Amino acid sequence: MSDSTLIVLRRRGLLKAWNTDPAATIARLRAEVVGQPGRWADLFALAELSYFEGEAHGSRDEFLAAALYAYAYLAPGAAEADQPSPYDERFRQACDIYNLGLTAAFGPADKRPVQIIPQRRTLPFGAIDVAVDQKQLQWHGHELASFVPTATLAVSGLQNIYRDPGLGEPMAALPKGGAISSKGFQVAPRLRIPTNMMLVLDDPRRQIAQSELQGRLVVSTILDQPDVQLGQETVPLEYDQTAARAVSMVEAAAWQKEYSGFLNGRLFERAPTQLVAIEPHEFGRMPVILIHGTASSPFRWTDMVNDLLEVPAIRDHFEFWLFSYASGNPIPYSAIQLRASIQQALAQLGGVQADPALGRITLIGHSQGGLLAKMLVINPGDDLWNRISKRPLSSLKLTPKSRKLLRETLFPKPVPEIQRVIFIATPQRGSYVAAFSITHLIGRLVTLPLAVSEASKELVTGNGANVILGQSVLRLGSVYGMSPNSPFIRSLSAIPVAPGVHVHSIIPVATSGPLAEGSDGVVRYSSAHIAGVDSELVVHSSHSTQSNPATIAEVQRILLLQLAASPASVAAAP
Structure with missing residues (x-):
């Protein structure tokens, strides 16, 4: 119990009564305090004592009373000008009591999501009718539902936990109907939105003295409303950004597909899209597309995105899109899936004509x-x-479908909207691990997409003397493609990035000794290093460096560089 509440009990001769009959003590203090001019500061004591009673008995009614007393303490009514000083220690404590009181009062005992519906709730001194405007639950054309309280969640597995302190119950909401779009580009279907719920009363200090109260639940999202008007003050709303992201990770469980996504090349062919955003596109925000590595998933970027979104300039001017793919498939095949996903997304969003920022894409690829x-x-x-054929494509015996696939995969053109690329731990000249016999054995377990299998068989069976594949179509898989002796990787490493595209390298090195002999355990420095880049940073890290603070700081620096180089019309938005 705070010193200020102890003082209130002592001065009113209620300390002994509190120890023997807490409920009667609260009732007596209420009778002496509420509705009495000049005694509004003692509402804090009522809030704290009611919260203790809620904890002692698991009483949602007492927790709700605590939240209402705290709100009345914090918010002057229409006829009052006095408001507690933010320097008063009771001010912050009252905010906590209000927030946690709401969490305990509206959170069902069985831990199901909070129901944002009109309701009548009992109180130790009466009842309150709670109204809800259902229109406020609409978010980019979808209804928000499944509100999970986050204030009392413990988050582990992420390096940094971010929370915007303020007033209200922080929650993680799920848009109904899943994806924002069903084709080409969508907001991640299991993405939880950081949300805030306030229980608001008009003229609360007058109402708290009555037995029948009227209130309303006000729901806001971190993307749309960062603060609220409380009395004569603008008060920030409380959001748990990291907790909401953690709930998304647990529910999506995408990391469980990392190895199946490597072995089953057909895993993502039934998916509506392979490119998802973590929030709807807003005009003026430049896309940053994150591409994971072998036997991995988009969730490996969580720490990086979690940190970068806390940088205001990045949050306001960039948005993150995540690409999923079957990482055991041939690299050129996965690349055309990425290309098609980007083109579909841009078309769906109206292209550069609708938003010039869409023409300033940054690709970030790991491994x-x-x-x-x-x-x-x-x-x-x-x-x-x-590198794989002695004769032109047009002269080989192929079905039109296979010929089209080979033309798309092995004769690529630069995507004009991509202006910057960040290579992280990328085996530009191959990975020595990919050359190990055990790695090749694992590579043989990969199931390739039907289109790839059919095209490779046509190449080998109908044109065997003219292609350089040997008699094994399995050599098309990504494991073979990343071997230092692979014709594909040798050819790709010799081809420069198109003029006008800015290139950056982040190269992890875990070993000691000369840099030229360094390695991250998977890729040697000599393979990841390429000449002519805008910048190269060597970080002391293992291969999975996406969560390394130095790696994240370098990505932040590069994105801010991109922002500084952007036209004023883009940099000024939104």
């Missing part, structure tokens, strides 16, 4: 993901094709 990114910013002509 194999960096090779996919490179395939979108090169103009190889027939260099890639000549």
